[in-house]
Amino acid sequence: MSNKFNFTDNKIRTVQPIADQKRGYYYDTKTAGLRLQVTASGTKSFQFQAWDAKRGRPATRTLGKYPAISINKARELALRAMTALSDGVDIENEAQRLRDEDTLDTVFERWLDQFAIPHKKSWPEDVRRYDLYIKKPLGNKRVSWFSAAKIRAWHNKITTMPKQRGEGTLTQSTANRALALLSTVFNQSLPEIPNPCRSVKKFHEESRDRFLQPDELKRFFEALLHDDTPETLRDYVLISLFTGARRSNNLSMMWNEISFERGVWIIPAKKSKNGSTMVVPLVEEALEILQKRKQQTRSVFVFPGSGKTGHYLEPKRAWKSLITRANLQDIRLHDLRRTMGSWQTMTGASSTIVGKTLGHKSPEATAVYARLNLDPVRTSMAVAVKAMLANQLTSEKIKLIREVEKS
Known part of the structure; x- marks a missing residue:
């Protein structure tokens, strides 16, 4: 076979290594500069080779192995290489630069x-x-x-x-x-290069506003206080609901962050999403749960766990089982946080009070938050909790359940 022919799959498949030679070369008659390298082991690779007038020598670039690279693709790459060479690009150094480039x-x-x-x-x-x-x-x-x-x-x-x-x-x-x-x-x-993500449009997202409605709270509390609900899950859910704190903070809550005397939970800046220390008022119902748990554990965490973190991990399966028993749809753990803020609003709290409760931080509100006393925040949270509990579960019922658990 001549070493120059029109590359086709049938012809390339029949090409064999040349006896006593480490490499043999075959040239495409259709695309200038495109050649096929065949090693003694039978490996076939496409290459581009042409005279580099600027540097006064032949320039060679490997394009890829056959058949991983198709003939059409090899021809396309060869044409690009020829254009770059005509523009004065050192295609060999460029190829090395690309090989050395970060992934x-x-x-x-x-x-x-x-x-x-x-x-x-x-x-x-x-x-x-x-x-x-x-x-x-x-x-x-x-x-x-x-x-x-x-x-x-x-x-x-x-x-x-x-x-x-x-x-x-x-x-x-x-x-x-x-x-x-x-x-x-x-x-x-990579600030030195244009960001390729910049012109990619995000999908439109509806702002999530789901929270527990009055008729849902009744079913929710009934399922939560059912014998099938593990005690740790029940306490964790109630603390999440009564504090309005973020999941990560509730899960990693530590006893040294709780002040029973002042009735507050101090979330350190290093654990706060907004980067500032947060002081969360603890309503009576939350304090009762915490006092009970404090008597039953030696862990540094309010909700200890057996994993690497040492604390409770997000109870996805147990949560799914809970909301299934409550016959609720599309309720997530994070919606408990939104439920506190929504019920505060429903019971007359201002947006500033709600923002302080949930630890929202904005330039407009920062100055107000800095001057805001915790008393109206605690009062608003207490009113919201009472309103939620009034749908099914009274504070007296919670106390009764706690007393039964202790006995």
């Missing part, structure tokens, strides 16, 4: 070390999100590979992926959170 995995690890871990309390959640939605499809890609079109395709594809638990596919909100993380990594770790 997204490398960039993400650098971002974690330099930006996330030193400055973000939620960096473990970033790692979890990266591992679930970004690492497998994009982690091994070089930085120059990324474009808005490729990221847009990945962003869309997330919504077709099955959920880790349960039926259905991942939500548009999940895709948006993954896109936001990827964009942050590019912005902070």
Whole structure:
């Protein structure tokens, strides 16, 4: 066979290693500069080779192995290489630069070390999100590979992926959170290049406003106080409801953060999402639960656990079982926090009081919060709790249940 012919799959498949030669070369008659290298072991690779007039020597670039790279793709890459060579680009050094270029995995690890871990309390959640939605499809890609079109395709594809638990596919909100993380990594770790995420439009999200309604609270409390509900789950849910605090803070609540004398829970700045120390008033019902738990444990955590953290972990299965028994739909643990704020509003609290309760921090409200006394916040929370309990469960019933548990 001549070493020059029109490349087709049939002809390339018949090409054999040349006896007594480490490599043999065959040239495409259709595309200038495109050649096929065949090693003594039979490995076939496409290459581009042409005269580099600027440097006065032949320039060679490997395009990829056959058949992983198709003939059409090899021809496309060869034409690009010829254009770059004509423009004066050193295609050999450029190829080496691309081989040495960081992958997204490398960039993400650098971002974690330099930006996330030193400055973000939620960096473990970033790692979890990266591992679930970004690492497998994009982690091994070089930085120059990324474009808005490729990221847009990945962003869309997330919504077709099955959920880790349960039926259905991942939500548009999940895709948006993954896109936001990827964009942050590019912005902070690679500020010298245009962010390829910038022109990718997020999916529209409806603001979630779900909270427990009066008729739902009755079923909710009945299920919560049922014998099938574990005591730790019951206490955790009630504390979450009565404080309006974030899940991470409730789960990691420690006894040295509780002042029974002042009736407050002091969340240190290092555990607070807004970066400031939070003082959460504890209503009577919450204090009763905490006092009971304090007598029953030696752990530093209010809700101890057997895992690495030492504290209770989010009870997803137990929560799902609870809301199923209560015949409730679309209620999440985070909605307990929204329930406190909503019932405060329903019982006459101002937005400033609600914001102080939930630890919201905005430029407009910061000055007001700094001057705000905790007494009206505690009063508002107490009124909201009484209103919630009035739907089914009275404070006296809670006390009676506690006394039965102690006996």
